[in-house]
Amino acid sequence: MIKVLHCVNGMNRGGLETFIMNVYRNIDRSKIQFDFLVHTDKKCDFDDEIIALGGKIIKIPTRKYGFLANRKVLEEFFNEYKDYKIIHQHLSSLSYIVPLKTAKRHSVPVRIVHSHSTREGGSFLHNFIHKWNRVFINSYATHYFSCSDLASKWMFNKQVLNSNSYRIINNGIQTSIFSFNKEKRNMVRDNLGLDEKFVVGHVGRLTYPKNHEFLIDIFNEYLKTEPNSVLLLVGDGELRSQIEKKIKDLNLENKVILTGKRDDISELLQAMDVFIFPSHFEGLPVTLVEAQASGLPCIVSDNVTKQVKITDNIAYVKLDNTISTWIETIFEFKKRHIRRDRSEYIIKARFDIETIAQDLQDFYLNCSHSKM
Template structure:
């Protein structure tokens, strides 16, 4: 059996992690198993499911615990685990590619780097490291993946982007799971006590990238115009305290629900009337794909790639526009809106998870058998 090692910070319920789990659930696990190399010691949302599906979770210290300690642990890991012939590292920038570098030094033959975003946060040092590694990435990686063309251009630079030396792996969804269901909608709205309200929703980590502060300003404007409105924020993160403070400051305590991290996103999307995402940047946000799968109108910032606009449900607005201008678009988009089944559009656009899992499975197996054939050659 081929075991593929995925390198991530941890397997919490984030966008990248959820996409990985969707692929893991849909591959032929008699042929391929996914294992995970993580830097988080805390138990994460998907850990139990990974084990139940036959995967393994390995831990190495993060760079925050010491650069040399982390590097030494990676070297020792790959020295002890010669079974891995394919290493797949998922990144938002090239500032930390130590897993791929250690895999190269251990002669792991297939080393995939996967771009998951279109910008990075962090210090000037992080930006310098990103640019430095961008120049040298060909020395370490054998294959280049990205969730979108924009994410590829950001990570690999103009030179590699122009060459087209990358493969797009779309952030697909299980389309049948998200299709609009009026019974589910009625049940969830009753449970949440929002039967007669205009419900605006967002799914995302509580961090700077997602721009929740502007979203709250937008909602305040909507609520002033329509007091019978409500905002649902699904997720959690380092800015939760700041978000709670702003909710109080705006006097919106009774009109905003913070659900925390949830596993029933497909159901919660049914309860919403519009999905709003004013992010500063995104790779290709799977949540917008999910919202379209649920037949929801989506208003997103114009910084987000147009590759996510699969249906006519998606509309863009500039981040430079005022909260009032976003409000007017929201009220216009939700007036007399009827939900629809978008399954066929998502499947035809290549965003069905079953097809994506098959595509990635074929890539891994083709690589593996190529390696076997090379090993079997005389004098190899």
């Protein structure tokens, strides 16, 4: 059996973590097993499932406890566990690639760096380190994955992008569970008490990149014309209290539903009528693939890669456009959009997770065998 060591911050419910789990559920685990090197001492959303699927979770200290402590634990880990032939590090920036560097020193033959974003907020030092490592990433990684063209340009230099070791890996989904189902939609809406309301929806962590405050401004303005509407926000994060304050300041407590973390995203998407995604920056959002599969019209910022436009359900709006432009786009969809299943588009565009999991499985097996 081949063991793949995935290096992440933690396995909470988010875009890149959901992608990894989607792959993990669909690979042949008699041939390949995933283990997880995580930079947190807290229990994460997917930990129980990882253990149930046969994986291990190895916790190491983050850099906030000191660079030397972080490096020392990594050195001890690779000294003890010498059976890993593949390390797969998932990143939003190159400001922290110590696991890759350590893996190279310990002669791990396959070292994958995987870009999942087009930017990451951080200090001047973090941005400087990212740019520095971008120049020299070829010295530490052997293979380079990315979720989109924009994420590739952010993470990799031209030499990498022109190499045979670079590839784009689509953020795939379990297409069948997101297919539009009218009966399920009616049931979910009834359970949520939405009745005949028009539901503006969003799925994502309550963090700066997702731009929830602007989304609330859009909804607040839309509500003046369409008062029988509700904003459904699915997710949680460090900005929750700030977002709750904004909702209260605008007197929207009875018009906004904050669900927190949920594991029934496929059902909640059924309940929505339009999906708004005004992100500051993104890699390739899994939730936009899921929303399209369910037939939802999606209105997204122009900072999101065009690669995620799999169906004709997506309209792009410049983030610096007026709120009225976003609202006009909602009305345009309301006039012409007919909700129906679009899962065949997802499969044809090779965003179905079964296809992607098989491709990654073949890659891991071929790499491992060639390095033995």
